[in-house]
Ligand SMILES: Cc1cc2nc3c(=O)[nH]c(=O)nc-3n(C[C@H](O)[C@H](O)[C@H](O)COP(=O)(O)OP(=O)(O)OC[C@H]3O[C@@H](n4cnc5c(N)ncnc54)[C@H](O)[C@@H]3O)c2cc1C
Ligand code: SF4
């Protein structure tokens with residue numbers, strides 16, 4: 001993404017038939033264009049060649065454990081919400097070789113493994129996912145060490161955001177203050193407007209100089225007051241039609257107070273520890289490593305793969321797994337998302353995208369689990385509190 | 396020697412010496428394959444040790460931090476990587492990433508008595524602290540080392556413990572859970588050594604490393620004697636895949652053991668320590 005520039009916030013109108021020009025301009029600049037497209041029975045993120053690769057005229061129906069593609073009665077480019085993929089698959093690939101090594105007379109040496117990474121242009125990033133990207137930025141780039149693979153991908157990513165024109169059945173970004181309007185972290189942001197008389201255009205907001213530069217070469221005109229108003233109305237309506245809600249007041253302490261709560265036993269009875277929720281979550285960052293050798297034993301590689309706190313191996317140390325029960329693993333996940341994450345990284349680990357609810361085979365719902373704990377807390381003895389500690393003291 | 400540009404890349408070290416400690420535990424002395432500026436670390440920190448094609452394991456530094464030309468690790472062969480290091484033996488090459496993590500509070504301990512309580516292999520990360528204390532002995536008050544091993548065969552650093560016993564400025568007590576013929580020392584868990592140890596509870600820094608249950612009872616016993624919670628430090632163990640805060644495996648409540656630990660001031664974690672399956 002380019003630098004932020006306050007002087008470039010004037011909103012303009014981009015006609016839908018000029019959208020391809022935008023893609024072409026990004027291609028000319030050697031971006032790898034990725035965005036929503038139909039695949040695997042859902043709207044996924046993959047390479048886009050032309051605007052026709054977008055799921056034009058499609059939408060999705062989502063609820064706990066339910067995802068269905070549906071035809072719309074218009075030709076909207078972005079008339080759906082988020083699917084099973086998130087942008088982390090590009091910035092933080094599910095499988096990545098960290099390095100390779102070769103045996104030699106001295107033991108072994110690490111081989112030079114510089115592969116060119118093409119810069120990405122993300123098309124159609126929703127506000128919740130902008131926040132998720134920012135959360136992973138903090139995890140991977142703002143600690144003692146910077147994760148070099150993430151950084152290399154992230155630094156040159158162009159982001160075209162889309163303000164949501166509808167909320168999904170499992171969305172709750174409005175509760176998490178992460179949407180539905182994209183407010184930062186984009187080069188360009190669009191609101192799609194389809195009018196009954198057939199007009200189809202985007203109200204475009206510029207977030208960076210780079211965004212402005214690209215826009216310069218796409219035919220556009222200044223937005224009229226009523227067009228800006230129409231865009232604002234759409235966002236407002238989306239905000240008011242969230243499929244889910246979550247009360248976030250005091251949420252960190254709520255969960256810290258309730259490490260021991262009967263609800264964890266209850267959810268453990270339903271949870272299959274299948275790890276779907278962690279795979280679809282745009283902020284989950286846990287990984288494992290695999291060391292492999294070839295048949296000759298002369299080459300070794302170290303691969304990093306997405307991992308999940310729902311697996312038994314995850315917490316294994318000599319003597320057994322720390323979190324052997326399903327209860328402790330669900331508690332770890334949800335408490336991490338909503339509470340410990342705040343102490344670790346200064347933000348919530350949940351951006352309210354709803355993916356974990358939609359893709360849970362048994363429809364476990366993080367908003368409902370939180371609500372149940374909050375509701376029943378009064379009747380439950382709160383003597384298990386853990387206080388916030390500054391754990392960097394002796395670093 | 397962490398490559399800050401890419402903390403995943405290990406540096407090659409040759410195993411220069413192997414010393415058998417017990418039937419399943421050994422100490423390796425490592426020297427860099429390529430000359431470097433020396434390896435500096437603080438007592439309590441750990442390295443990720445890699446065996447070609449096999450994998451990595453977090454292992455504490457156990458040598459004298461004043462020596463930077465070589466480093467030592469005491470390793471208990473319990474699984475894939477630790478056994479592979481044992482098989483490599485002298486002359487073998489391992490990959491090293493580190494040093495990582497927090498350290499024992501040797502500066503804060505100055506002017507105080509120090510009680511060191513170790514269980515089994517837990518003595519390894521405490522040894523550099525003892526070296527450092529001995530190198531600046533006048534800065535500290537009374538020093539007590541209380542060490543518990545399962546059996547006399549499990550006692551680490553036997554010769555060194557003997558040598559330290561000969562010093563008059565440190566109290567060394569060793570106990571075993573179960574004795575064998577010929578053992579004339581203490582029998583019982585390590586906590587039984589605490590009531591008799593010489594230190595002024597109100598001016599004592601305690602450093603503990605061992606299995607979690609052992610640490611739990613040690614903390615209780617120290618608190619019974621009046622040692623303040625904020626003066627107690629423990630070293631935690633969790634699964635680790637990266638050592639640098641990225642893999643998520645080492646999480647312990649709101650902390651990452653690899654970067655917020657492994658050494659924790661106890662009052663920072665006392666509300667989660669001892670809770671099951673955190
Ligand atoms: C900070 C720190 C310092 C330490 N210092 C020392 C030290 O000084 N000396 C020492 O001896 N030890 C030390 N340890 C413990 C040491 O790291 C472990 O004993 C070591 O990781 C074991 O590795 P291994 O490959 O030999 O054993 P394994 O048990 O083969 O491997 C453990 C790893 O493999 C995986 N694994 C193995 N078996 C299973 C299974 N059944 N199911 C799922 N996953 C499995 C786990 O994910 C785990 O990461 C320390 C640990 C920590 C965290
Ligand atoms: S926890 Fe669920 S709702 Fe929250 S960001 Fe992750 S997938 Fe989305």
Ligand code: SF4
Pocket residue numbers: 270271272273274275276277278310356359360361362363364
């Ligand atoms: S909460 Fe649902 S998606 Fe997550 S591990 Fe349990 S069953 Fe799988």
Ligand code: FES
Pocket residue numbers: 634635636637638639640641642643644645646651652653654
């Ligand atoms: S060991 Fe990977 S995050 Fe701590």
